[in-house]
Amino acid sequence: MSHPPITVWGRASSVNVMKVVWLLDELAIPFQRIDAGGAFGRTRDPEYAAMNPNATVPTLVMPHGYTLWESHAILRYLCRTQPGGNAFYPEAPEARADAERWMDWTLASMNEPMRVVFWTLVRTPEPQRDMAACAAAQVAAERLWRIADAQLEGRDFIAGAFGLGDIALGGFLHRWFALPIERPELPRLRGWYDRLLERTPYQTHVAVPLS
Incomplete structure (x- = not known):
């Protein structure tokens, strides 16, 4: 059966x-x-x-x-x-901890500012938008993306090899580049996004129109 x-x-x-x-x-x-x-x-x-x-x-x-x-x-x-x-989730303790660090950071740090920016600009009707809160959240998110950009120096993916750290953050990464906002030039971050876009599952499930 x-x-x-x-x-x-x-x-x-x-x-x-x-x-x-x-x-x-x-x-x-x-x-x-x-x-x-x-x-x-x-x-x-x-x-x-x-x-x-x-x-x-x-x-x-x-x-x-x-x-x-x-x-x-x-x-x-x-x-x-x-x-x-x-x-995608290695057994070696330090490699696993590195991936888990970015998974936890996604929830503890990145989630809230990106949620505010996304909900304000995508899911809230324009007359009801709190643009001051959105601007403050965008500043907070930019500071965090700069941390990720620095981490990517010499790395193709956030924890070295592709894995759960990338999967945890990848949805927010797509939103950051797809949202109608001004973004700083962060070449390593953009390179990481481009590498994720080469993966068919990412294109299929994540890099989709914002809704």
């Missing part, structure tokens, strides 16, 4: 859903994605709440019934359990 494929609950426009389906595509693992969150709703339905009481996306459902929420926990789990995953 065949098992259902891995299921990812969450709308395609969610930056956190993008991370998960990007990794699954990199690993060439079949999956199905079910729209949830945002205009699709469903996250407060009893069925969904039983899987993820936070009413957030994504939620991963494995063929054997195991469910998991929090995008970075999902990324780590998939790399530890799926063929080829160690290529």
Whole structure:
């Protein structure tokens, strides 16, 4: 009897859903994605709440019934359990810590200023936009992108070899270059973005029109 494929609950426009389906595509693992969150709703339905009481996306459902929420926990789990995953999440302690540093930094530092800029300029009607808050968030995001740009000196990817650090940050990186804002010239950052654009899963799931 065949098992259902891995299921990812969450709308395609969610930056956190993008991370998960990007990794699954990199690993060439079949999956199905079910729209949830945002205009699709469903996250407060009893069925969904039983899987993820936070009413957030994504939620991963494995063929054997195991469910998991929090995008970075999902990324780590998939790399530890799926063929080829160690290529993106190395066993060596320092290489793994380097990737995890950027994963944690994405959530602790980059997430909030990029969320404010993106929501203001993409998802908020113009008359309701708080442009002062947006400008302050853009300054904060630029400072962080300068940190990433400096880190990329002599490196093709944020933690050396392509891996979970890139997948964690890659959605915000696309938004930074796609948003209608003035950006400083950061050649290493732009080179990193261009290298990610060469990856078909990134083009397919992440480097898409902002919505």
